[in-house]
Amino acid sequence: MAHERTRDVVLTYRYLRGAMIGLLLMLLLSVGYQWWWETGHSCWLGSISAYYYTPARGIFVGALCALGANLIAYKGHSAEEDVLLNFSGLMAFVVALVPTEPDGRCGPNAYTQTAPEIAAAVRNNIWSLLVVAVLAAGVVAWLQRPGRAAARARRTVRSVVVSIACGAVVLGELVLFLALRDRFIALSHGIAAATMVAGVIAVMVLSALRVDERHQGRADGRGSVYKRIYITLAVALAVALGTAVLTAVSVAGLDHLVLVSEVIIIALFGTYWGVQTKELWDLRDAHGPEARAAGPTAE
Template sequence: MSSVAPDDVAAQRRAVRDTYRSLRLGLVALVVLLGAAVTLEAVAAGCWQTSVSAYYWTGAHDALVGGLCAIGAVLLAYRDTSELENTALDVAGALALVVALTPTSQEPTCGGAGVPVAALDVVPGVRTGIGALIVAGVLAAVVRLAVRPRVSRTRLENVVRVAAGVLLAGLGSLFLLDAERFATTAHDLAAVGLFLATAAVVLLRGFAARAVSARWGYAYSALGVTLVLALATVVALRATVPTWRHAVLVTEAALIALFAAFWVLRTIELWGADAPPPRGPARARRGTA
């Protein structure tokens, strides 16, 4: 029976650690890419669109779609030690891809009355893009189930996993049954779901981190609470100041910045740490982390 040399084991651990570090830093870099593209386009136009999504119809289109697709793929690939967090990452990743591949209403260059997405000929592109996403998603899910070791989950983890599957299956069913309605509604639904799933990732990490380090637990919890408060504050301002046309843009910018801050904190926390051992059926379970 052959044995693995200590140097080889160390090299493998280093490779895993560096890969996960690169994924986390990659998410931050992709957020910078999105922010830079939107800012450069706004400077060129001399004004701001009313949402990040509205830049789909501008010169920032390629960076926006490519960046969101890359973020979605990384979130789907990234695994952590909490099954609840992994489920939230899966939902966020899948919805980021839906947001990228479904447009919102088209605005004039400097805002004002826009063209509703229902009046635009977007269905053929959405049908192709989302159809390809469903094919790739189903194939990836089958392969993951086939090759992944069985993991013991709590009842809560199973319920949340099933609920996430039902949510994504519901979006897929809407596309298959009524592609036109999907094309006009999926972007907004997926965007809201993406931000909620992102908030869940941050808050769940705060709960899980407390068992290891109170400092990191409080840091993640504070970030998650700030994320929720930012959303609530802008919603309240939008209700009380209806003439504020850029409420959605400010909300999205704040949430995206907090998303990047989370991955910066995660990178700092785990900079020199090896990958955690996988959870298996034989491992004792306490709680959900």
């Protein structure tokens, strides 16, 4: 019975990781389909977010919300990774629910909305997200209260610093939403998108730093290989993110560079997630069916 429970946990974990790769691929395919079939492969919008106003809207919102939920559900390998994954997941919801400005490059948008209609949608969606986030935080705090087994993760200086940094971004977004609604609609999408990716980059670096710990006792040298891959992907992702942010805020006439950077960001994250899935899959198999109940891959 214990072995069956372990198997269920590991399979659920693996399917969760696989689903996240599928969501990223679905988002890219939806945007590619819109470009190829709907515009006759003659016109690209300036960013992936701009496809919110096209027939790709359903996939854009649905994929990002599902990705956000999966990031929150996924448990990191350390307290700080867990904070960053939760933060990036929450920001993914904001990216999905607060649209960017319409892009008129490819003619009239399929889903034209007035400013009041967008504001009404943002109010509805963000209030719903806010209430659920507060309830979820309350449940987590109750489960991790002193004396319960769930409160097992010892806080470190690094996890406290990460929590403060992520909390400052969330607090800033909350202040904008409650006090400066117009500025929230104008700014929050970009802030959420950039910080969501920044959180993922931090997770990649932290994962690379813990590779040796995960591969302790193995002499095949794979740990060093995975560490180099993760650091390389994190650096490339940081460059792509910096390019997208700088282009969006300061460079005129090169707006498609934002779209290209976003596609690269999605591809790099998908690559990292796939490589890490392979790493953790191998670790689980190496420990065999008698590994501890959750196994290394389910922690």
